[in-house]
Amino acid sequence: MQALDVKYMVLPDARSDFPFFRDNQRIYLDSSSTSLKPASVISAITDFYLHAGSNVGRSNHQYAQLSTQLFESSRNKLACFLGCSADEVIFTANCTDSINLLAHALALGKGDHVVVSPLEHHSNLLPWLSRCRVTVARLDQNGCIDLDHLDSLLAADPARLVAVCHASNVTGNVQPVRQICQIARARGALSLLDAAQTVGHIPVNVGQIDCDFLALSGHKMFGPSGIGALYMRRDLQASMHSYRYGGGMVNKVEQGDVSYQSGPGRFEAGTPNIEGAIGLGAAVDYINGLGGQWVQDHDEDLERYFLSQIQSVRNIEIAFPVGPQHLPIFPLVAVGKVDIGFVSRILSDRYDIALSSGYQCNQPLYRNSGINGALRVSMHLYNSREDIDTLVMALTDLQDLLA
Ligand SMILES: Cc1ncc(COP(=O)(O)O)c(C=O)c1O
Known part of the structure; x- marks a missing residue:
């Protein structure tokens, strides 16, 4: 007491x-809808506008260098926070965008099979339903994914991906994600965690969980809206299809000959949400400080x-x-x-x-x-x-x- x-x-x-x-x-x-923002996040964004204000990865002047440094340092902070390398963190617009990016990157077609749970937010359901065959693993009496049922589902009907929430945004129940990822891997499927609700509440370490992909939204973890991230295991990246095409993703372009960057840059065409990423970095600092x-x-x-x-x-x-x-x-x-x-x-x-x-x-x-x-x-x-x-x-x- x-x-x-x-x-x-x-x-x-x-x-x-x-x-x-x-x-x-x-x-x-x-807060499950969106979290409020601490003063430190608000000032990190304002400071960017006041002192750096430039685009990233494009120009050589001091303000562009500062913008790039702040932007990449946020990627590093998020990577350390999630227990992965910076080149495994792709900045996106939000969790929904991360999941859509992955659905595209996997080039899923009508013949592919994805397993989800009954707890999925529409953001972790519609990207799969719109592309391929989806089956749903059962819940047990505690409102958690039934591991035996998941295993038997995958044994009977192999899947490309198991895509489940780390915690439900309706029930609040945290799922046994480490075991889910183990089962997926043993049955030859990749695993995606939708961590929109957990990051900022409980430790989320992709190495310990051993998932292949993880999606999050900055605005649910004290960061600004319009920024999210997708963790994508490094060794899987080369086989993934790019999501969008444009500036900032290539090493060299000549007529009919394009050499793409490796790492996150290949999935981040166009000017990113720089201030959003910097605000997200400040949010990570805030959580670490607590x-x-x-x-x-x-x-x-x-x-x-x-x-x-x-x-x-x-x-x-x-x-x-x-x-x-x-x-x-x-x-x-x-x-x-x-x-x-x-x-x-x-x-x-x-x-x-x-x-x-x-x-x-x-x-x-x-x-x-x-x-x-x-x-x-x-x-x-x-x-x-x-x-x-x-x-x-x-x-x-x-x-x-x-x-
Ligand atoms: C579990 C879960 N997944 C995905 C999302 C989608 O997040 P966003 O709208 O930031 O893309 C939410 C939002 O509430 C959520 O709770």
């Missing part, structure tokens, strides 16, 4: 890192507290099982037929509580469970037990409406 109180004491510091909360009592419970364990302890404290307090609210339930490893993400459903979009609007207008309502780009999961969307509470390090108290108080006020 004392340990929980100690963690609680630390919280105001994290909140004060985020200018969004300056001089107000806002309650932001929509210490991974602090974030995890804080998440666990919020989860335990939320689970203990939400029980007191009548006419509301958590829509899916909470598994053994879980992020502070909870989809709530009303027992009655009230429009949850309406409830979220009341929470916003009357209590200044921001959360998501609807399907969270995960319609198959909801529809197959007969659930018409949920109010999703998703927390991060700037949230506190007081935020949970206020949410519980507001839902208690509304409990008759939820019946």
Whole structure:
């Protein structure tokens, strides 16, 4: 009990890192949609505009050199953070873009087979559905991918790729990704992790997980929007098809003779989101500065507290099982037929509580469970037990409406 109180004491510091909360009592419970940005990320972007401001990898003047150095140093920071080499990190626009890049790079056709899980965000479903045959591995009673079923699926019907989320953006359940990647490899399939929800919450080390590809979005890990990354194992890169063609990706072009760069450059044609990448580098610095364990302890404290307090609210339930490893993400459903979009609007207008309502780009999961969307509470390090108290108080006020 004392340990929980100690963690609680630390919280105001994290909140004060985020200018969004300056001089107000806002309650932001929509971090799975996008995280807020600490002051250090905002100033890294402003500083780039003020002091460097130039394109990368193209010109030789001092400002272009500085831009290139800042941009590549962000790639290095992200690579160290993920436990890979800088030449395995391709900058993209977001997690969706990373997955689409991969779908293209693999040159999948109608005859190819990809295995996903029922938990996939549309971003890790539609790129496969639009190209090839997709099958879905079952979940176990904890809401985690059933490893035996995955193995038997792959044994009966070999696949090019197993593409699954590291943690669900609806249920919050963290998946047994190391075992999933092992099973995929043993059955001759490549593995992609959609780590949009986990990076920034729990350690994500591609070497330890042993995945072949990993996709993430900067804006969900305290960075700006418009920047993401795809980790692509180095030895697989040469066999991958380029996604776009244009400036910045070649060594030499002559009539009919093009020599492409090796490494990330081949997949990053055109001027990249330079300020976005620099902001993402600053976000990595911010997370490293907090210490991974602090974030995890804080998440666990919020989860335990939320689970203990939400029980007191009548006419509301958590829509899916909470598994053994879980992020502070909870989809709530009303027992009655009230429009949850309406409830979220009341929470916003009357209590200044921001959360998501609807399907969270995960319609198959909801529809197959007969659930018409949920109010999703998703927390991060700037949230506190007081935020949970206020949410519980507001839902208690509304409990008759939820019946
Ligand atoms: C698990 C998961 N995958 C992919 C995405 C797509 O992220 P983005 O819209 O940043 O590309 C999201 C966004 O919510 C997500 O939660």
